[in-house]
Amino acid sequence: MFHQQDHLKSHLPDSHTASRQLFHCQECGKQYNTQLGYRRHLVAAHSASAGLPGSEGPPSLLEHLGSHIDRPPPSEGNNNTAVPVRERKYSCERCDRRFYTRKDVRRHAVVHTGRRDFLCPRCAQRFGRRDHLTRHLKKSHAQESGLMPPCTPSTPVATPTPAPQCPVKEEPSPVVSDMGSVSKEPMEPFSRDMYNSYPMTNAVPGMGHPHGLMQGSLSSSMGVARHMPPQSSHHHHLQPPVASQQQQQQPYSNMARYQHGSTSYPRADVDSFLLDLQSVPPPHLSAVNSSTSTSASPQREVLGEGVGAASDPHLLSRSPAISSTELSCTTNMDLGPLLGFLPFSLPPYSPHMGMGGLVMSYPPATTTSPPSSSSGLSSQAPGPFTFFQPSQAHVPQGPGAHNHSQLPQAYSSPAMSTASSLPHYYQAFQQ
DNA sequence: CACTGCCGCGACGCGTGG
DNA sequence: CCACGCGTCGCGGCAGTG
Numbered sequence A: 001m002f003h004q005q006d007h008l009k010s011h012l013p014d015s016h017t018a019s020r021q022l023f024h025c026q027e028c029g030k031q032y033n034t035q036l037g038y039r040r041h042l043v044a045a046h047s048a049s050a051g052l053p054g055s056e057g058p059p060s061l062l063e064h065l066g067s068h069i070d071r072p073p074p075s076e077g078n079n080n081t082a083v084p085v086r087e088r089k090y091s092c093e094r095c096d097r098r099f100y101t102r103k104d105v106r107r108h109a110v111v112h113t114g115r116r117d118f119l120c121p122r123c124a125q126r127f128g129r130r131d132h133l134t135r136h137l138k139k140s141h142a143q144e145s146g147l148m149p150p151c152t153p154s155t156p157v158a159t160p161t162p163a164p165q166c167p168v169k170e171e172p173s174p175v176v177s178d179m180g181s182v183s184k185e186p187m188e189p190f191s192r193d194m195y196n197s198y199p200m201t202n203a204v205p206g207m208g209h210p211h212g213l214m215q216g217s218l219s220s221s222m223g224v225a226r227h228m229p230p231q232s233s234h235h236h237h238l239q240p241p242v243a244s245q246q247q248q249q250q251p252y253s254n255m256a257r258y259q260h261g262s263t264s265y266p267r268a269d270v271d272s273f274l275l276d277l278q279s280v281p282p283p284h285l286s287a288v289n290s291s292t293s294t295s296a297s298p299q300r301e302v303l304g305e306g307v308g309a310a311s312d313p314h315l316l317s318r319s320p321a322i323s324s325t326e327l328s329c330t331t332n333m334d335l336g337p338l339l340g341f342l343p344f345s346l347p348p349y350s351p352h353m354g355m356g357g358l359v360m361s362y363p364p365a366t367t368t369s370p371p372s373s374s375s376g377l378s379s380q381a382p383g384p385f386t387f388f389q390p391s392q393a394h395v396p397q398g399p400g401a402h403n404h405s406q407l408p409q410a411y412s413s414p415a416m417s418t419a420s421s422l423p424h425y426y427q428a429f430q431q
Numbered sequence B: 001c002a003c004t005g006c007c008g009c010g011a012c013g014c015g016t017g018g
Numbered sequence C: 001c002c003a004c005g006c007g008t009c010g011c012g013g014c015a016g017t018g
Helices: A004-018 A035-046 A061-068 A102-113 A130-140 A174-182 A184-194 A210-227 A230-237 A243-249 A267-279 A282-297 A313-318 A322-329 A335-346 A349-358 A371-379 A384-388 A402-410 A417-421 A426-428
Strands: none
Touching: none
């Protein structure tokens, strides 16, 4: 709703076209989707330094951040302070940032890897940390889920999936490349190594790198379907100058909007996409996984199967039986792009998802539920969808059954076999 | 020591009032 | 067109637990 016409005008170009202008900070190279954002940045980050010396050129974002972080805290300023100085003895190999604890360093690694293994089952947003996903769910989907924040143990678990988290192991997220641009140096080598195991963009088309997705189905389903008038669909292919440059790293056409700090896809876009998705028969999903997840990307194995697969995620993920059920639904549509995309970026937006393994119980009310069904997806989709599955490990539980014990296997892939038993963070380091 | 989750801060996108 | 305020996300610090 826009009360003024000019508001609508300004809204449209900004929010629904890929061709919108990007604002580039000359000093640090950061990009902004909005002029406001750019201005704020200038004020906050460079107003003071405008006249200051010291800028030896545009520092990378990480370096820039590091400069702040490494700066001794106020109390630390003086060595003579009564308060014992706490030192950050653990430093990041990739950016020299220092942390108080080792675990902080590990967690920090996500910044470099750009990995976002935690996928929101409800909106396809991805997060690099579990707690971020938790927070997101609580804040953004609390009411939707109606029940509660999925994460809460209190959740009545019809389905053994208390945890909404769906670690999607594997896949370099769009952010990664973004990160690379931001933190030039440290990032480069690292990310490369990091993703050796999973070829980034083109190597494995089937993998459905998010980018690919964006270009293909996603873009079409997203912008075109709802936000954009049919004629404007071409916007998705337009590249902002900056974006084009990035495109090498990130195949997405729309990348520009999605990168930059926040990985989150514009909600509106996501919503529309999801809606679109709903309109599409779920079957494609199944098709996808068979083609992509299992074969194309071994790594991206299923995490854990939802309820059905609970007993044996592995089986589920590859189970022919399952696929057969899925196949029954398959259509002839060329879902390649979409499929590829799905696993990484979007969960099938349907109630089914929830049922399957997601921790959260979605309101059954979801209007458009593809016929195929509820039982279907959750149980059947071993493929990409499994990503959405809650690591059922959480559920049943016992102390023994815990993420780490089960998920890893699920994740395991030839390439990452060693990582399988490792915690998420460790996996991030796997090379 | 590892892992998880909460908290606070800073930053950005977006909608809206002036 | 500009500026403000809100909502959300990224990130680091840190406490709790096993």
